[in-house]
Amino acid sequence: MRKSTFISLFISLVGIFPLMAACGGSKDEPVSTNHSxxxxxxxESLSAGPEATTLxxxxxxxxxxxxxTEADWITLSPSGGLKNVAxxxxxxxxxxxxxxxxxxxxxxxxxxxxxxxVAVTQGYVTKATPSTTSVIMGAQESSSTFNISANAAxxxxxxxxxxxxxxxxxxxxxxxxxxxxxxxxxxxxxxxxLSLMCGDEITEIKVSQLSDAINTPEGYTLVWSxxxxxxxxxxxxxxxxxxxxxxxxxxxxxxxxxxxxxxRTTEIKDGFLHINCFKGSDGKVYSGRMNAKxxxxxxxxxxxxxxxxxxxxxxxxxxxxMPSNVxxxxxxxxxxxxxxxxxxxxxxxxxxxxxxxxxxxxxxxxTQKTHEMKCDGAEGNFHTYAxxxxxxxxxxxxxxxxxxxxxxAQMGSDHDSWPFHYAFYPILNLAWGGDWGGYKGIDENALxxxxxxxxxxxxxxx
Numbered sequence: 001m002r003k004s005t006f007i008s009l010f011i012s013l014v015g016i017f018p019l020m021a022a023c024g025g026s027k028d029e030p031v032s033t034n035h036s037x038x039x040x041x042x043x044e045s046l047s048a049g050p051e052a053t054t055l056x057x058x059x060x061x062x063x064x065x066x067x068x069t070e071a072d073w074i075t076l077s078p079s080g081g082l083k084n085v086a087x088x089x090x091x092x093x094x095x096x097x098x099x100x101x102x103x104x105x106x107x108x109x110x111x112x113x114x115x116x117x118v119a120v121t122q123g124y125v126t127k128a129t130p131s132t133t134s135v136i137m138g139a140q141e142s143s144s145t146f147n148i149s150a151n152a153a154x155x156x157x158x159x160x161x162x163x164x165x166x167x168x169x170x171x172x173x174x175x176x177x178x179x180x181x182x183x184x185x186x187x188x189x190x191x192x193x194l195s196l197m198c199g200d201e202i203t204e205i206k207v208s209q210l211s212d213a214i215n216t217p218e219g220y221t222l223v224w225s226x227x228x229x230x231x232x233x234x235x236x237x238x239x240x241x242x243x244x245x246x247x248x249x250x251x252x253x254x255x256x257x258x259x260x261x262x263x264r265t266t267e268i269k270d271g272f273l274h275i276n277c278f279k280g281s282d283g284k285v286y287s288g289r290m291n292a293k294x295x296x297x298x299x300x301x302x303x304x305x306x307x308x309x310x311x312x313x314x315x316x317x318x319x320x321x322m323p324s325n326v327x328x329x330x331x332x333x334x335x336x337x338x339x340x341x342x343x344x345x346x347x348x349x350x351x352x353x354x355x356x357x358x359x360x361x362x363x364x365x366x367t368q369k370t371h372e373m374k375c376d377g378a379e380g381n382f383h384t385y386a387x388x389x390x391x392x393x394x395x396x397x398x399x400x401x402x403x404x405x406x407x408x409a410q411m412g413s414d415h416d417s418w419p420f421h422y423a424f425y426p427i428l429n430l431a432w433g434g435d436w437g438g439y440k441g442i443d444e445n446a447l448x449x450x451x452x453x454x455x456x457x458x459x460x461x462x
Contacts, residue, residue: 071104099151126199138271251434297423312446316437337419
């Protein structure tokens with residue numbers, strides 16, 4: 001349970017009002033003080049905690065009087081009283097959601113002159129707010145950063161010994177924190193957390209560390225993989241595309257392998273491949289598309305990747321395959337074939353799909369072989385997407401569950417129906433907008449976004 005604490009400040013009345021005003025308490029200022037009118041209040045000043053509440057202020061004077069304030073977070077009822085009649089004013093304050101104490105004054109006026117002022121102060125909740133409450137790390141010893149915004153001193157305490165944070169303590173303001181993890185040598189994802197304490201408030205920041213353990217499908221052997229644990233850029237096994245916007249599917253992004261405004265569209269950090277989609281200073285949207293060994297590819301096998309998808313209307317991440325060394329004149333799309341292991345659009349969040357496209361079965365005819373399923377947490381968390389491809393069948397999986405299952409016998413053995421008899425290569429990309437990604441419009445406020453890939457692995461029969 002979280003407990004709120006507040007700071008109550010007590011400020012005396014007329015004698016020190018100029019000092020309080022100088023400290024930024026309120027725009028209210030007394031016009032003058034009429035000492036010929038006798039006016040008293042009980043209490044002499046008011047203070048409240050951070051919650052919305054109503055305070056009582058009793059006023060008595062030997063003349064008719066009114067009460068006023070310029071503070072928009074205070075309401076007064078009634079707004080005045082009569083000579084020699086004790087009147088209780090209900091002083092209502094809204095909840096203080098700011099990161100500091102706020103102050104105002106109530107002006108008690110008679111005959112057009114300010115007779116007295118009453119100070120009102122309201123405390124605040126001591127709070128430290130992290131920019132994220134969930135950090136996912138790769139299996140290798142690595143670090144990541146997040147920010148803490150606080151209005152008081154705070155402290156971070158790891159709950160397990162393989163997590164550390166620097167700095168572990170901070171003061172009021174914004175602080176960048178680096179969370180580090182030791183190598184995960186286990187064969188499963190491990191969980192821990194950082195406990196963030198500010199005053200009596202505690203916030204848990206979950207830390208998950210993936211495992212690099214390779215689970216080889218029965219009957220297969222690993223023939224190629226990229227774990228994205230080394231260097232800062234994709235290895236030479238990958239070919240990055242350079243395409244202008246609109247090259248395919250009316251997509252709005254420009255694919256580039258170069259840096260834009262000092263940013264990369266593809267980079268390796270924290271044990272992951274990051275495919276970044278962002279708006280450049282020239283107004284264009286840039287992103288990354290990369291192909292693994294496109295000149296050779298692989299014929300048949302089990303292809304697997306662990307991916308965390310971005311969120312936002314307009315995003316269109318994909319993990320898919322196209323044939324190697326295609327003669328586009330003789331074997332154009334869709335005759336050449338296409339295998340979509342995983343696609344998702346941010347306009348329909350957390351619904352992932354798999355599809356096959358051939359000359360006889362493709363989306364232009366509405367005949368493609370496809371299946372979609374809900375994958376809770378696909379956006380922001382890592383899930384495993386896989387393909388098993390044999391001479392006679394194609395099956396895709398989401399976290400080990402069958403997504404799409406199609407056989408050559410079902411589709412037909414001729415090339416226009418089943419062109420999956422030569423090598424294909426994997427593709428990773430993050431599109432923006434386009435025929436499907438933008439079918440409900442786009443939201444540029446979602447940018448920048450990142451698709452993270454933990455690994456890509458290819459297994460073939462022994």
